[in-house]
Amino acid sequence: MARGSTSVEVRRDGVAVITVSNPPVNALSLDVIASLQRDYGEALRRSDVKAIVLTGAKGRFSGGFDINAFDKKPNAPKPSVAAIDGVALGGGLELAMVCHARVSTSSAQLGLPELQLGIIPGLGGTQRLPRLVGLPKALEMLLMSKPLKGVEAHKFGLVDAVVSADELISTACSWALEIVEDKRPWFRSLHRTDRLPALEETKKILNFARVQAQKQSASLQHPLVCIDVIEEGIISGPRAGLMKETLCGKMLEMSQISKSLRHVFFAQRATSKIPNISILGLTPRRIHKVAIVGGGLMGSGIATALISNNLLVILKEVNEQFLDAGISRVKANLQSLVKRGQMTKEDYENKLSLLSGVLDYEQFREADVVIEAVIEDLSLKQKIFADLEKYCHSNCILATNTSTIDLHLIGQKTSCQDRIAGAHFFSPAHAMPLLEIIRTHRTSSQVVIDLLNVAKQIRKTPIVVGNCTGFAVNRMFFPFTQVAYFLVDYGLDVYHIDHVITKFGMPMGPFRLADLVGFGVAIASRKQYLQSYPERCYKSMLIQIMLEENRTGESSRKGFYLYDDKRKASPDPEMNKYIEKSRSMASIVQDPKLPKLTDDEIVEMMLFPVVNEACRLLDEGVAMKASDLDVASIMGRGFPSYRGGVMFWADSFGAKYIYDRLKDWSKYHGGIFEPYEYLSTRARQGLSLAAMADGAMSRL
Numbered sequence: 001m002a003r004g005s006t007s008v009e010v011r012r013d014g015v016a017v018i019t020v021s022n023p024p025v026n027a028l029s030l031d032v033i034a035s036l037q038r039d040y041g042e043a044l045r046r047s048d049v050k051a052i053v054l055t056g057a058k059g060r061f062s063g064g065f066d067i068n069a070f071d072k073k074p075n076a077p078k079p080s081v082a083a084i085d086g087v088a089l090g091g092g093l094e095l096a097m098v099c100h101a102r103v104s105t106s107s108a109q110l111g112l113p114e115l116q117l118g119i120i121p122g123l124g125g126t127q128r129l130p131r132l133v134g135l136p137k138a139l140e141m142l143l144m145s146k147p148l149k150g151v152e153a154h155k156f157g158l159v160d161a162v163v164s165a166d167e168l169i170s171t172a173c174s175w176a177l178e179i180v181e182d183k184r185p186w187f188r189s190l191h192r193t194d195r196l197p198a199l200e201e202t203k204k205i206l207n208f209a210r211v212q213a214q215k216q217s218a219s220l221q222h223p224l225v226c227i228d229v230i231e232e233g234i235i236s237g238p239r240a241g242l243m244k245e246t247l248c249g250k251m252l253e254m255s256q257i258s259k260s261l262r263h264v265f266f267a268q269r270a271t272s273k274i275p276n277i278s279i280l281g282l283t284p285r286r287i288h289k290v291a292i293v294g295g296g297l298m299g300s301g302i303a304t305a306l307i308s309n310n311l312l313v314i315l316k317e318v319n320e321q322f323l324d325a326g327i328s329r330v331k332a333n334l335q336s337l338v339k340r341g342q343m344t345k346e347d348y349e350n351k352l353s354l355l356s357g358v359l360d361y362e363q364f365r366e367a368d369v370v371i372e373a374v375i376e377d378l379s380l381k382q383k384i385f386a387d388l389e390k391y392c393h394s395n396c397i398l399a400t401n402t403s404t405i406d407l408h409l410i411g412q413k414t415s416c417q418d419r420i421a422g423a424h425f426f427s428p429a430h431a432m433p434l435l436e437i438i439r440t441h442r443t444s445s446q447v448v449i450d451l452l453n454v455a456k457q458i459r460k461t462p463i464v465v466g467n468c469t470g471f472a473v474n475r476m477f478f479p480f481t482q483v484a485y486f487l488v489d490y491g492l493d494v495y496h497i498d499h500v501i502t503k504f505g506m507p508m509g510p511f512r513l514a515d516l517v518g519f520g521v522a523i524a525s526r527k528q529y530l531q532s533y534p535e536r537c538y539k540s541m542l543i544q545i546m547l548e549e550n551r552t553g554e555s556s557r558k559g560f561y562l563y564d565d566k567r568k569a570s571p572d573p574e575m576n577k578y579i580e581k582s583r584s585m586a587s588i589v590q591d592p593k594l595p596k597l598t599d600d601e602i603v604e605m606m607l608f609p610v611v612n613e614a615c616r617l618l619d620e621g622v623a624m625k626a627s628d629l630d631v632a633s634i635m636g637r638g639f640p641s642y643r644g645g646v647m648f649w650a651d652s653f654g655a656k657y658i659y660d661r662l663k664d665w666s667k668y669h670g671g672i673f674e675p676y677e678y679l680s681t682r683a684r685q686g687l688s689l690a691a692m693a694d695g696a697m698s699r700l
């Protein structure tokens with residue numbers, strides 16, 4: 001079946017309007033490009049056609065080249081004008097830039113986000129964009145994958161006129177005819193030079209951009225390739241630039257980084273498709289007001305995320321002092337958005353007016369959803385949920401932000417388990433992009449649909465998972481921390497481990513993370529894992545020993561690192577004292593091989609047990625698909641997206657390699673490395689880890 005097409009309508013005034021139609025985003029599939037070539041060729045041949053207008057169906061110009069079609073593309077005597085509403089991204093904008101003029105609506109979004117996919121623009125975007133908007137703006141748009149709205153695009157010369165959606169086609173048609181009549185210039189963007197800087201200046205700007213790109217991610221080459229291609233076009237001319245764009249583009253399309261980033265694009269969009277729920281055809285109920293119990297770090301972060309996205313919030317605390325502190329935290333979060341230019345001062349006041357603080361449950365009657373965000377104390381949570389059942393209306397969703405405690409236990413003292421679910425935010429809740437939605441086998445499908453909609457409203461990517469200690473994200477990564485402590489007891493250096501992990505691409509190593517989270521939280525969650533999964537826990541005493549000396553992490557300025565006034569972390573030579581004590585208490589038989597591990601071996605030893613745990617999550621049905629765990633690992637734990645997520649990365653080694661390594665380590669070091677059956681089956685059968693097993697249990 002053809003993936004999309006174009007249609008052509010020749011108007012009485014002699015303008016052929018060609019419309020791209022390929023729902024939902026009018027992506028430029030190979031079929032669309034072939035159809036466009038046919039219609040465009042026909043419009044050029046027909047004597048009754050004087051000019052051409054190019055547009056997209058249903059208020060969307062084009063989402064760009066069809067990302068599915070990467071492995072398989074198309075001087076005219078008649079002028080063409082692009083009529084742009086909605087998105088004109090990637091190949092979509094490149095097509096529009098080939099036209100002799102562009103007219104857009106003010107809400108149109110124009111950008112070249114290809115770098116986010118590990119590639120560079122492939123239809124001349126690297127050459128035309130700098131010639132239209134100038135070099136600095138083009139670099140910003142390309143390197144940060146930052147689109148422009150219609151009005152800004154007009155200001156920078158990317159579009160020639162901004163009109164209302166009603167006038168779009170008629171204005172574009174008049175513009176095209178005026179070009180025919182020489183009332184307006186025939187601009188060929190590829191040959192313009194008026195916005196390009198002189199050579200010296202060009203070099204300066206490009207070198208600065210190279211430094212910035214390296215600072216952003218030293219592991220990524222494609223931003224540097226993009227800069228080289230732009231440079232080639234400015235120094236040697238647009239033809240040479242186009243050739244280099246094509247050659248480099250082909251090479252990048254085939255790179256593992258681009259494959260990984262394309263996988264992440266689709267994986268992210270697949271997380272809200274829940275097979276046995278989507279088929280029910282349920283529509284989400286309107287969520288207007290959310291109540292939050294607890295104004296601590298998490299509660300205030302969740303409140304910030306909700307009011308920033310226009311939901312009304314009631315924040316409850318136990319006394320005035322705690323309530324004031326909670327509201328101050330929300331204010332500080334919003335102020336940091338204002339400081340970073342992500343919110344205006346006026347917006348700050350508007351959003352804050354959506355928040356009200358309370359000390360009792362009276363106003364909870366008006367809430368559509370409650371999110372409990374108190375400390376990880378089961379009996380406290382049980383009491384709160386019993387109270388919530390009394391005060392909230394009978395359709396209200398009762399959600400907990402627990403990161404580890406079993407939901408059945410939390411709801412044990414209620415008789416409304418169908419309305420109980422987990423809404424697990426990641427800290428800082430207003431900034432982290434993931435929302436883990438946990439359902440038990442009693443949670444109703446309607447509640448899941450409603451929470452998926454809340455995630456959309458607050459612009460978070462949801463993953464829906466089953467109920468167990470740690471749920472999917474934290475449970476998948478608990479072996480990572482366990483192995484880190486294990487390696488330290490066996491002779492490895494704390495700071496070296498953190499360095500290796502950040503070099504791999506994670507934002508921080510396990511010890512810097514433990515400092516950030518705080519040792520109290522680390523010990524509480526370790527206790528939960530010890531109870532639930534004792535056979536694969538490593539019982540290190542290190543944190544306990546440090547706590548006894550009042551080292552609690554970043555909040556006390558002393559954890560694995562020392563922190564200055566600006567929260568800058570530096571290694572502490574005193575750490576050796578604690579490590580020695582931990583090693584002697586562990587009374588382990590030293591393995592001479594371990595301290596000599598290479599960096600790659602350290603990464604494997606810390607992350608293959610994560611893959612192993614992810615296999616359990618899939619087999620038990622806690623997670624629905626491997627790609628959900630990829631998204632979870634990237635958005636919840638900062639696993640580098642250019643590696644595609646933990647399971648996609650694992651599949652680049654193959655199940656057998658991972659199995660063999662784990663088996664080998666488990667012989668000497670036991671349960672923590674013992675390969676799980678799901679992994680061994682795939683290793684034997686030569687299957688990928690992403691391929692779901694037929695008999696996998698489902699908790700969803």
Ligand SMILES: C[C@H](O)CC(=O)SCCNC(=O)CCNC(=O)[C@H](O)C(C)(C)COP(=O)(O)OP(=O)(O)OC[C@H]1O[C@@H](n2cnc3c(N)ncnc32)[C@H](O)[C@@H]1OP(=O)(O)O
Nearest residue numbers: 025027063064065066067068089090091113121122123269
């Ligand atoms: C040669 C060129 O230089 C190379 C290119 O053009 S590469 C492509 C560059 N373009 C992009 O990167 C834009 C990618 N798309 C997006 O950012 C967003 O989809 C959008 C802003 C266009 C629309 O966002 P939104 O309305 O939230 O819808 P979203 O859920 O993302 O997408 C809707 C559907 O279209 C699909 N889709 C979106 N853009 C697509 C594309 N360029 N190719 C193929 N499918 C695409 C999505 O996978 C999704 O499919 P699903 O419903 O089966 O899950």
